Amino acid sequence: EPEVTQTPSHQVTQMGQEVILRCVPISNHLYFYWYRQILGQKVEFLVSFYNNEISEKSEIFDDQFSVERPDGSNFTLKIRSTKLEDSAMYFCASSELEGWLTEAFFGQGTRLTVV
């Protein structure tokens, strides 16, 4: 069964450092997303990406964040200068283009720890 894969599974970084989280969406999907879940809190939407551009973003997704699809398979989330409060599980997801009523498939997540 096709799945969304994320690397690494756990990333520890020093405050102020840049970090790049990587995702390989399901191959025939055309919408890509990043969500995050701070420990003990709900899953929150960050950004959606379609046709090589951001289609929607939340207020969490400020100038510190960027997304890119550098090649035909990878989808990345970059945090330019990490803060302690960026520590969270980051989930990548993808969905098919056709039909609004389609579910998003999630990866297993990357646990980001900022120290």
Place this chain on the structure above:
Amino acid sequence: DQQVKQNSPSLSVQEGRISILNCDYTNSMFDYFLWYKKYPAEGPTFLISISSIKDKNEDGRFTVFLNKSAKHLSLHIVPSQPGDSAVYFCAAKVPATGRRALTFGSGTRLQVQP
């Protein structure tokens, strides 16, 4: 801003019995609702969905009910199995506007006792 609320943080049921997980929402623009299951150290897994034109959708042991007037939906699992033990998230979106972002509830941890 809690547009999707799951007021029960946890639920414990006996194997074979019915599990009922509840979800309330405040945004009347929500038009499509989904339930995800999440095991520790894994991402959310899609379970079942319902659009606002329906009041019930069934898939095997899982049934979702939607009461639009009450802005309430519920997930029924019958019969419950120990493997169903996980955190269940209700999510909603507004497809009519073209937005695809999901708004999640805070989750309910279901424990099915053998």
